[in-house]
Amino acid sequence: MSTTPDLSRLKIERGPAQAPARGRKWIRIGAALLALALAGVLVARQFGGAASVETVTVSLAYPSQDYTLLNATGYVVAQRKAALASKATGRLEWLGVLEGSRVKRDEVVARLESRDVAAALGQAQANVKVAQANLEQGQAELADAQRAYQRASELLAQKFIAAASHDAALARYNKARAAIAAQRAAIAAARAGAQSAQVALDQTSIRAPFDGVILTKNANVGDNITPFSSAADSKGAVVTIADMDTLEVEADVSESSLAKIRADQPAEIQLDAFPELRLAGVVSRMVPTVDRGKATLLVKVRFLERDPRVLPDMSAKVAFLSKPVPAADKAPVTAVQPAAIATRDGKAALLVVDGGKLRQVAVTPGRKVGELVEVRGARPGDQVVLHPGPDLRDGQPVTVAKK
The missing domain is CATH 2.40.420.20 (conserved putative lor/sdh protein from methanococcus maripaludis s2 fold)
Structure with missing residues (x-):
């Protein structure tokens, strides 16, 4: 029996029956390609005009941009600003202002409890009256001693009294005069004590040091107010006030650009809150020291034009100009x-x-x-x-x- 394998079964028959199937496959591929081409033409015709x-x-x-030499950013600050507090210690009894309130110089904005210092003032004033009464009594005693001394002098001249009686009258007169000086000094001391008590009473009233606007309210009625606020649960400043007429912009300028800035140089200020608002300014002063860490110099620009919308701590941009902006170029x-x-x-x-x-x-x-x-x-x-x-x-x- 032969062991050679029969390979005739692995032969692929290529008869005429497979030819039509292969032709139809290529026809389908060609039709698909033609459809894609037609679709591309339609898309090209539809969007061909959209450039x-x-x-x-x-x-x-x-137009002020033409005059700008340098731009810088900064913040609006008040040159004159104060945190109002009292040298006295006590409980806040009355507060007469709110944030945004306008106050005049020496106007009372708050008061501390003052019954104790008011009583001390009353006692000091009473001491003044006592000293004045003592002076009146001393003056009467001096007048009597003076008359007694004059009589003793006349009687001694006529040899009617001994010299010892005359000396006693003279001593009484000198003592009365010394008492008058002491009583006058006592009146001055009593008046000084009354003045000190009056100052202590005045210190319980917190007054505005200048015309300005209240920026912040740091305490409420009932809070304990102490100098320097070192005690627990106590407040130091009651309110913060600023003079809006002293508003200016503090801008940091690079050390390498200092040659473009000088004192009294015109500037234009733009606020981030109001981009359409541009106000004229001028370089007021330059702080004569450079920040070593940032390599910048602090330049302060004063407002020449004011607007009530400008508030402290607003962000601002400053354009340092070569010349002032004409009125025609401000729009x-x-x-x-x-x-x-x-x-x-x-x-x-x-x-x-x-x-x-x-x-x-x-x-x-x-x-x-x-x-x-x-x-x-x-x-x-x-x-x-x-x-x-x-x-x-x-x-x-x-x-x-x-x-």
């Missing part, structure tokens, strides 16, 4: 990057992206404001095409390229 553009925003610019102007201005039919225009389409807006270019150009006819906030090509037209659909 991709880069945009910038039309903004408001201030903002509409400006845009120069590369956004297109030329259409010999005239300047902006291509505004509005609802996915271009809208041509005719503008009139003006002066240069920093890196921008003033344009009249545009609206702040409009999105306009940057570097508009000649192929872009009014009404054309566009897509904004992502930055």
Whole structure:
């Protein structure tokens, strides 16, 4: 029996029956490719007019930028500010102000309990009256001693009394005169004691040292007030007051930029809370020491224009100027990057992206404001095409390229 394997069964028969199946497969692949091509053509026809553009925003610019030498940030502070407290120790009995209250100089804003010091004042005033009564009694005694001495002198001249009686009358007279001096000194001491008691009583009334506005209220009625607030559950300052007429901006300026700043240099102050508000200022003084850790110098800028909305501790930006801003340049102007201005039919225009389409807006270019150009006819906030090509037209659909 032969052991050689039969390989005839592994032969693939390639008959005419498989040919049609293979042909149909290639037909299906070709149809799919043709459908994809047709879909691409349709998509291209639908979106072929939507060009991709880069945009910038039309903004408001201030002409003062042309005069700016240096910018710095800082905070609004009051040059004259005080935490009102009392040298006396006691319980707060009355508080007559709230945050934001305006007070005048020497106006009483709070009072401590004062019955004890008021009683001490009454006692001191009574001591003054006692001393005055003693003086009146001493003056009467002096007048009597003086008359007795005069009589004794006359009788001694006539040899009617002994010299010892005359000497006794003289001693009484001198003693009465000395008593008058002592009683007058006692009156002065009593009056000093009364004045000291009056000062102690006055110290229970907390008064405003200058015209200003109450910034913070640190204590309430019933709190214990002690000097320096060293005791537990006690308060030192009752309120904090600031003179709003002394507001200024403290800005840190880099040590490397000090050559651009000088005293009495014009400046423009912008508050972060009110970006549209720009107030004129002037460099008041520069603190003559440099912060070694930050390499900065503290510069204080005084307000030349005041606004009631300016409050202490507001964040502010300071632009140090080469010259004061003219009145004509204080108002903002509409400006845009120069590369956004297109030329259409010999005239300047902006291509505004509005609802996915271009809208041509005719503008009139003006002066240069920093890196921008003033344009009249545009609206702040409009999105306009940057570097508009000649192929872009009014009404054309566009897509904004992502930055």
